Amino acid sequence: MSIDISPPKEKAQKAYPENKQLFERLKRKKPKNLDDTFHALHEEVFEQIECLDCANCCKTTSPIFYERDIERLAKFLKIRPSEFIEKYLHIDEDNDYVLNVAPCPFLDSENYCTVYEARPTACREYPHTDRKRMVQILDLTLKNIEICPAVFWIVERMKERY
Structure with missing residues (x-):
């Protein structure tokens, strides 16, 4: 079976009432x-x-940057954490550090992350469909259904089971 990996925003918006329910x-x-x-469907879809x-996540949204992420990335880039913040981040309405721009400035033309080894925790864990206690992050x-095609298809398959 072939999976459509186009950005799912429109399909997700159409399915939103059913998904929310x-x-x-x-x-x-x-x-x-x-x-x-969730974990079984995560594995199935990511196969x-x-x-x-x-790379729609990297092209459209920003992860939250925690202090440890900022320190790790600054060290990786050989700059001070304050320089990293000044150059790449701002504080959003939820009082979190997020990127100034989208797409991510560390995404290259072939969708590779140029700071992959030092990437933020949120990027490491995205799209979060293989975590424990999924009920807490529904x-x-x-x-994320609007952003990630994999999440869209995982949830579509969830509907068949529940």
């Missing part, structure tokens, strides 16, 4: 096998999707 039901019922289901073919997952 599913996630509200999952939050209420808290099925014991929810993590296992068919290569992140480098898409709101984040609902947002």
Whole structure:
């Protein structure tokens, strides 16, 4: 089966009411096998999707940068953390450090991350569909459906199971 990896924003917006309803039901019922289901579908979908073919996350959104991320990246780039902040980051409405621009300034023309070894924790964990206690991040997952084709397809397959 071939998976469409085009940015899923329009499809996700169309499916939003159905997805929100599913996630509200999952939050209420808290099925014991929810993590296992997410993890199995994560593996299944990522066998068919290569992140480098898409990189929509890097092209459209910013991760949150924690102090340890800033320090790690500054060290990697051989600059002071204050220089890293000044050059690349600002504080958003949630009081988090985020990138000044999209696409990510560290994304190259072939969708490779030029700071991959030092990338932020949020990038390391994205799209978060293989985490424990998925019920706690269903709101984040609902947002990520619009950004990541893999999340879109994971949730489409979730609907078949729940």
